[in-house]
Amino acid sequence: MNEKRTLTHDQKYKLKIKLKRLSSKAFDKQYKKKKAACQATYRRNKEQKRLNEQAIASVMPTDGRKTEGNRRRRSTINKLRTENMKLQAKISVLQKQVKKLNLLVQKTNESSSPETPPTSPTKLFVSNVSPAAKKRATMRIMDKRENFARGTVSNIRQKFGINISKQYTPSSTMPSQLEETIRDFMCRDDVSKLCPGKNKQINHHQIRYRLNHLTVLHQQFELETKMDIDYHTFRHYVPSFIIKPKVDDWGACLCIICLNPQLKFDKLNQLKSTKPIPKQLLKSMSVDLNEVLNHQESTKQLKDALHQLKHEKFTLTYAEWKKVKLSTSSSAVSKKVSSVASMEDFIKQFSVEVDNLEHHLHRIHQQFKAAKQAKLDAQQSDDIATMQVD
Incomplete structure (x- = not known):
């Protein structure tokens, strides 16, 4: 339902004039003539007012008032600046006097106070207890330290000078x-x-x-x-x-099974500075391959890393020991040569060498364990004899 719009008196008047102008051309012509006369009168009055203001402004002496105001302003600013400088100088003098008084008070306190602060009765009593009794009391407290509240150990150390923390100091500085x-x-x-x-x-x-x-x-x-x-x-x-010597320090090959895997492992460690994947896979491993193979977890981690590196698409240039037939020798000799291979072939060869090295180290450990057990058996039984051949 549409609501009726309420019109003001002015709106009703304007609407009435508009309808009357539409219905009568004579009234419209008379209205326009009257409106034009009103606007001309308004413009004429406005222009006359502007001319009157300019005439009055040209007659009034404003320049002298501005000059006088600027002079008073400069005088006031100079006066405030002078007072500020005097106050700063006075503050500086007072600060020097306060500093002298503080030094005088400090010297007076030092001369009147004793050279050493008084010792508390508790510390005096503890310091006069025999060392044996003090040690027994400390050991009894150490046995109960697990039941103490947090901060008790530090409070005892600060108040009595007794450290009841576990101390792992050697009884002697001489080597064992x-x-x-x-x-x-x-x-x-x-x-x-x-x-x-x-x-x-x-x-x-x-x-x-x-x-x-x-x-x-x-x-x-x-x-x-x-x-x-x-x-x-x-x-x-x-x-x-x-x-442990670096593999490059050996002028001759002592054991291909041991040196070649370490050479390849060193090459992978060098790739950590240029390739992000080897750095991520090998960052927590030791650089010594023997230390890696000495633990089952690190060995499994290495083999998993090699399995992931197998899919990388780039070539490697690496050094390794090989049996080479020379014209000056009747049999093959070991010689360090440079090889180029894809990452997949490199990982396959390295995986085989890691397995061989793992079995090699396992056999050596078993041999030493068997020899050790044989020595023990020979000491316990007269029917067993051992012989070591170097």
């Missing part, structure tokens, strides 16, 4: 018998050899190169010394100047 035995074993000429060049040193000792994998040397050490130690303990006590 085990460390000396491992050091003597690793420095033998059949276990390691001196590096050419006296300037190649670590901790003021000339570098020695290991002649075998560290896991194999661990088995050999247990067999010869009849000592059962963990591999990580053995590796911890190996001297720092006895290191």
Whole structure:
């Protein structure tokens, strides 16, 4: 339903005039003439008003007032600037006086206070307890430290000066018998050899190169010394100047089964700086292939990475040891040569060599374990004899 629109008085008047102009031409002509006269009068009055304002403005002396205002303004600003500078100078003098008074108060306190602060009665009592009683009390507290609330250990250390945390300090700074035995074993000429060049040193000792994998040397050490130690303990006590040689340092091939896989593994590690996929797959692995093959988890991780790298489409140039027939020799000799292969062929060959190296290391470990067990059996039974052939 349409609602009626309410019109104002002006709207009704305009609508009435509009209808009257449409119905009467004489009225329309008279309305236009009257409207034009009103507009002409408005324009004439507006122009006259503008002319009057210009005439009045030209007669009034405004320039003198502006000059006087600018002068008073500059005078006020200069006065405020002078007062500000005086206040800053006064503040500077007061700050110097405060600094002198603080120094004087500090000197007075130092002269009146004792040289050392007073010791609390609790610390004084604890410090006068016998060392044996103090040690017994500390051990009893250490036995109950698991039940203490958080922050109790640090509070005891701060208040009494007693550290009840577990301390793993050696009883002596002298090297242990085990460390000396491992050091003597690793420095033998059949276990390691001196590096050419006296300037190649670590901790003021000339570098020695290991002649075998560290896991194999661990088995050999247990067999010869009849000592059962963990591999990580053995590796911890190996001297720092006895290191594994780089495969490029050997002038002759000692074992193709051991050196060729390490050469290929080093090549894959070099690709980590240029290829994103090898970097992602091999970033958490050791650079020593023997350390990788010493654990089942890392061995499985390496084989899975090789399976993924097999599908990469690029070629590799790498070095490896091969049996080569020379004219100067009647039999084939080992020689390091450069080879070029696709990534798929490279991974296939490397996978086979990794399996061979894994079986090779397993056989060596089993041989040492069998020899060790045979020695133990010979000590327990008179019917068994052992003989070592080098």
